[in-house]
Amino acid sequence: MRRSQGTNRPGRKPNRLQSILIAAVLQVTLTIGAIALLMPLFWLLSTSLKETGKEWIMPPQWIPNPPVWSNYTQALTSVPFDLFFRNTILIAVLATLGTLWTSTMAGFAFSRLRFPGRDVLFALVLATMLLPSVVTLIPTFLLFKTLGWLDTFLPLIVPYWFGGTAFSIFLSRQFFLGIPYEIDEAARVDGASSFRIYTTMMLPVSLPLLAALTIFSILHHWNDFMAPLIYLNRDEMKTLALGLRLFQGDFGAQYNLMMAAAAVTVIPVIVLFFAAQRFFVRGIVTTGLAGR
Numbered sequence: 001m002r003r004s005q006g007t008n009r010p011g012r013k014p015n016r017l018q019s020i021l022i023a024a025v026l027q028v029t030l031t032i033g034a035i036a037l038l039m040p041l042f043w044l045l046s047t048s049l050k051e052t053g054k055e056w057i058m059p060p061q062w063i064p065n066p067p068v069w070s071n072y073t074q075a076l077t078s079v080p081f082d083l084f085f086r087n088t089i090l091i092a093v094l095a096t097l098g099t100l101w102t103s104t105m106a107g108f109a110f111s112r113l114r115f116p117g118r119d120v121l122f123a124l125v126l127a128t129m130l131l132p133s134v135v136t137l138i139p140t141f142l143l144f145k146t147l148g149w150l151d152t153f154l155p156l157i158v159p160y161w162f163g164g165t166a167f168s169i170f171l172s173r174q175f176f177l178g179i180p181y182e183i184d185e186a187a188r189v190d191g192a193s194s195f196r197i198y199t200t201m202m203l204p205v206s207l208p209l210l211a212a213l214t215i216f217s218i219l220h221h222w223n224d225f226m227a228p229l230i231y232l233n234r235d236e237m238k239t240l241a242l243g244l245r246l247f248q249g250d251f252g253a254q255y256n257l258m259m260a261a262a263a264v265t266v267i268p269v270i271v272l273f274f275a276a277q278r279f280f281v282r283g284i285v286t287t288g289l290a291g292r
Contacts, residue, residue: 048259055255075260084243092221095160103164107172175209
């Protein structure tokens, strides 16, 4: 017995060494990949603090000396970025609230309720994800024109109060499928309705899902360029994406000012992502592991 134990002990060392080497290689690979992905952001911040004419000097000056903080003041005061911020925040918040409410409700219905044609209807919802946005662009524009909603925020907000997006409905359904059905059955025995189960039992445990949907929705509306370009005409109605394009038309040759304006629009969503990162990852992992 002692010999067998002696022969087994040396055999474990290579396995442990191998796992350490694999972990080290993965860490180095991920670090290199992270640095490569962060380089454009670092270049943006670096260029935003450079003097005019030093944006393209070779070799590149990664740390400006001296940093020109007045670029941000000049960029933000050249066009009404405060108004663009308010418009974008208003659209993003209202549309996100609609997405959270209606997409989770639809996901709950597709996952917890049984009704005729449920699977067929859900398949049709998923099929809409295959349609390019340009296919529905003209009919949607004509619809909003008939309603008199052009040059208002309504086309950018109201549609998200009718189910959100197909992806958000799919994500909600996958999350709710991972919750045991015994919870619904016990609640129905106590006389709870489907709406009460949704509001008092499903939503409180859906914080990871809500965080993931919030980040996806805010990122979409914050960066959306095509829809505001089509439906908004007046300068006082423009969003940040349109404001950057307006700024580029006036200061396109001054890349330091362009990068300063771009940095101001990027920083809020970066802060949002890191603030909700833990819940965001949990929401994605949970929906991906749903087995039903």
